Amino acid sequence: MIDHLPGKSLGVLIVDDNAVVRMGLRALLGTDPRLAVVGEAGNGRAALHLAQQLHPDVILLDNRMPHVDGLSVLRPLAAISRVLMTTYTHDPVTVESAMRLGASGFLVHGDFTPDELIRAVLRAGPGLAHLSPQATSAILSRLHTNVPVRTAPQNRQIDALTRREREVMNLVAQGLSNSRIASRLVLSEKTVKNHINHILGKLQASNRAEAMAHWLGTDRQDNRTEPRDVTTGRERERSRP
Known part of the structure; x- marks a missing residue:
């Protein structure tokens, strides 16, 4: 099913096998x-076909x-939108796999x-996770279970972070939003x-999820996967709509 994208609206592709769920998401x-x-x-097959045709800005994807x-x-799909x-x-495991495969976020029905x-x-349109x-609880539980707690930065990229950037990154890793981080550290949201x-630049991360994984020491690469070029598409924090 294809509609036309009017004006400058953010185009969304809904992917779910349940027609009632699709109808509800469309209505919202x-x-x-x-x-x-x-x-x-x-x-998934139909989703990839439509994404290649439509190039939507955001895809809502069921598993x-x-x-x-x-x-x-x-x-x-993440290479397209x-x-x-x-x-x-x-x-x-599903949450971690999704973030490693390129998801910009993870929403659990009933939890939003x-x-x-x-x-x-x-x-998600401008690339904010x-x-x-x-x-958030699931992925942090997964990371903490599999990785020893880092008591001090262990590589040059993390060493390059300032004291304040490390404070911010700690709160990002706890799943706090920008506004809550600003409140916690008594800073403006712009700051x-x-x-x-x-932080994203220094950690060579394209989004908050990648930065979180790197900070927690879980950004190990599968040897069968080609290295990702992180010099392009880097997430830039923009003013929230």
């Missing part, structure tokens, strides 16, 4: 004039679907409000965004 996104649903798909699931096509996982599971969904989609609370930009 339709309440904001800054968003326009440009298509729907019921499995458990017939024929081809979400994780199986996440990497090629920003991808927000929208699924019922908050299994730590309509306003939070719209905000997550709008933030967004995880719902259960997803926090500037610090995060500097």
Whole structure:
């Protein structure tokens, strides 16, 4: 199913095998004039086909679907658009896998409000990561389980962070939003965004999730995977819509 994208609205592709869920997501996104649903798909294969045709700004991607699931096509979809996982599971392995495969965020159904969904989609457009609370807890649990706690920075990139940047990064790794970090450190939100930009540059991370993994020492690369070029597409903190 394909619609036309009006004006400068953010184009969204909804991918879920449940037609009722797709209808609900379409209705919620339709309440904001800054968003326009440009298509729907019921499995990963159809999603990839539509994404290649439409080049949407953001893809809402379920995981458990017939024929081809979400994780199986996440990497090629992420090469085309920003991808927000929208699924019922908050299994730590699934959350971690999604973020490693290029997801810009992870939303667990029942763990976000309509306003939070719209905000997550709008933030995903310019490349800002967004995880719902259960997803954040799941990935932090997974990282803490698999990786010894770092008592001091262990590489040059982290050594390059200033004291304040390390304070900010600690709070980012706890899943705090920019506004909450600003409140915690008694800074302006703009200053926090500037610090995060500097952190991303120094850690050679393209988004907050990559920076979090690097900070926690879990950014190990699979030897079978080609190195990712981090010199382009680097996330830049922008003013929230």
